[in-house]
Amino acid sequence: MSATIAIRIDGRDVRVAAGISVAAAIAQAGVVATRRDVAGEPRAACCGMGVCFECRVRVDGEEALGCMARVAPGMEIVTDG
Amino acid sequence: MAEISTEVLVVGAGPAGVAAAVCAERAGARALVADMQAEPGGQIWRGQWNNATNRDAARWLGALASSPAATLFGARLVALPRAGHALFDTSRGAVHVRYERAVIATGARELLLPFPGWTLPGVFGAGGLQVLAKNGWPVAGKRVVVAGSGPLLLAAADTLRARGARVALVAEQCSRGALAAFGARLARTPRKLAQAAGLFARLAGVPYRTNAWVVRVEDDGTSRRALVRVGAHERRIDCDLVAVGYGLVPNLDVAAGFGCDVAGGRVVVDGHQHTSVPGVYCAGEGTGIGGVDQALAQGEIAGYAAAGRAERAAGALARRDAAARFGALLARTFALRDELRDLAADDTLLCRCENVAFGDAAACAEAREARLMTRLGMGHCQGRVCGAAAQWLFGWNAGTPRPPFAPVRIDKLDFSAYSPSDGV
Numbered sequence A: 001m002s003a004t005i006a007i008r009i010d011g012r013d014v015r016v017a018a019g020i021s022v023a024a025a026i027a028q029a030g031v032v033a034t035r036r037d038v039a040g041e042p043r044a045a046c047c048g049m050g051v052c053f054e055c056r057v058r059v060d061g062e063e064a065l066g067c068m069a070r071v072a073p074g075m076e077i078v079t080d081g
Numbered sequence B: 001m002a003e004i005s006t007e008v009l010v011v012g013a014g015p016a017g018v019a020a021a022v023c024a025e026r027a028g029a030r031a032l033v034a035d036m037q038a039e040p041g042g043q044i045w046r047g048q049w050n051n052a053t054n055r056d057a058a059r060w061l062g063a064l065a066s067s068p069a070a071t072l073f074g075a076r077l078v079a080l081p082r083a084g085h086a087l088f089d090t091s092r093g094a095v096h097v098r099y100e101r102a103v104i105a106t107g108a109r110e111l112l113l114p115f116p117g118w119t120l121p122g123v124f125g126a127g128g129l130q131v132l133a134k135n136g137w138p139v140a141g142k143r144v145v146v147a148g149s150g151p152l153l154l155a156a157a158d159t160l161r162a163r164g165a166r167v168a169l170v171a172e173q174c175s176r177g178a179l180a181a182f183g184a185r186l187a188r189t190p191r192k193l194a195q196a197a198g199l200f201a202r203l204a205g206v207p208y209r210t211n212a213w214v215v216r217v218e219d220d221g222t223s224r225r226a227l228v229r230v231g232a233h234e235r236r237i238d239c240d241l242v243a244v245g246y247g248l249v250p251n252l253d254v255a256a257g258f259g260c261d262v263a264g265g266r267v268v269v270d271g272h273q274h275t276s277v278p279g280v281y282c283a284g285e286g287t288g289i290g291g292v293d294q295a296l297a298q299g300e301i302a303g304y305a306a307a308g309r310a311e312r313a314a315g316a317l318a319r320r321d322a323a324a325r326f327g328a329l330l331a332r333t334f335a336l337r338d339e340l341r342d343l344a345a346d347d348t349l350l351c352r353c354e355n356v357a358f359g360d361a362a363a364c365a366e367a368r369e370a371r372l373m374t375r376l377g378m379g380h381c382q383g384r385v386c387g388a389a390a391q392w393l394f395g396w397n398a399g400t401p402r403p404p405f406a407p408v409r410i411d412k413l414d415f416s417a418y419s420p421s422d423g424v
């Protein structure tokens, strides 16, 4: 098994494999949406490559694209879903 | 703000950018390669950094690791305040790079076309879900429909299957005849034919249909179905994830930011990959979609040329031209069918960021009117998704994003910290 690290997603402690993307960690934690559109509908990662901005979340207080950022120990991820 | 100086700045660390940086260093120039991803490899070699199994990937990523070229990852080029200066947005703050010559190797993105259900969570681009899965997105045990057009569908299905997904169907919109002609032409390029045959062999048991495309995705909160047109029939396929990509389109924003001429949706270059701007080169998908062999050959040529040693690239010229012929064949084979223009309903969103309905955009005469009247393309992605779609759907010239190329905090664009001698 690859090493796991501890992070927080929407205030919940989770352990994920080191080296995965923030977007993958969010999906693994069972969080379906990373944001809501103006009509309140859920949205989540789509392009996987930093183009669509659907996966944007807050990582340690800063806006980041979940598909581009990698998890790091102790990271605090907050979605808008 | 951190500051770095380099002779050759390479923007993008996919195959083209890696080859450019390695070759520029080989020719004696100091090179810096930057990418917004956390590691080199671009779209195709993503996740291969530590355990490259692919021969090209192992060779080139190894060459980069052992070359003196500097690297800057997790860094997105957001502004080009003036010639010789580039500004990158990183999680550690802005980085200001001074360069003498530049190689643009920013690759391509998928063409995503609107259809009812395409904004649901769990509906992705085809390469999109592939790269997400490579970076740990959970697909094991999931039933997936892969659809759209081009060889990427097979590569995506292969990755997904290797990670435990059940690929229920690969739906290719092109005709069986076009695909057969493609196969016959591939036979002239044994390496490509072997790759394709290998992919098909690994995908044995996965249904692959031509003349097939996703019409819509329905989700009632507990179950999900993709409606797929296959020839004259419509099929409902129960699934968890849907991945639809209609081929690739060059990323032009960075090249346009440098002021390079763009024609026919690609960056204009000469035989040495030199753009219309002195000292600025372009390599890889930005010059037209041609695949990894084209990216590598063009990257080598651009890297040597940017280092002032264009003659050292002689060996790559023939490979580049062969790859360009393959690119032209791809474009012919996987040309998109007109029916795809009719998938979106009037209330289907076209602009995902600003929630602009397809019908409202379609009522406009051109892109500028749509921007002003509906805010099409004015959101976070700056039209990278809907602009490319509108270009294909309506023939609009959507233009390219202008600096800053991504929504960044204003303090990252603050040049007041520079002394006047910086000339900024």
Ligand SMILES: Cc1cc2nc3c(=O)[nH]c(=O)nc-3n(C[C@H](O)[C@H](O)[C@H](O)COP(=O)(O)OP(=O)(O)OC[C@H]3O[C@@H](n4cnc5c(N)ncnc54)[C@H](O)[C@@H]3O)c2cc1C
Pocket (backbone or CB within 6 Å): A048, A049, B011, B012, B013, B014, B015, B016, B017, B034, B035, B036, B037, B041, B042, B043, B044, B045, B075, B076, B077, B078, B105, B106, B107, B108, B109, B110, B126, B127, B128, B130, B131, B152, B155, B156, B248, B251, B254, B283, B284, B285, B286, B290, B291, B292, B293, B295, B405
């Ligand atoms: C989603 C996707 C999946 C693919 N999967 C496969 C596959 O499995 N097999 C296959 O044969 N081909 C695949 N392809 C095609 C493949 O990408 C190309 O054949 C090849 O990688 C092109 O190389 P490149 O160097 O031109 O561009 P890319 O590999 O696209 O590299 C461009 C790089 O530039 C970076 N970049 C872009 N803009 C900026 C910016 N503003 N600032 C900093 N960095 C930036 C990107 O992050 C990227 O890493 C895929 C393409 C896509 C879009």
Ligand code: FES
Pocket (backbone or CB within 6 Å): A044, A045, A046, A047, A048, A049, A050, A051, A052, A053, A054, A055, A056, A065, A066, A067, A068
């Ligand atoms: S999934 Fe599109 S930007 Fe991250």
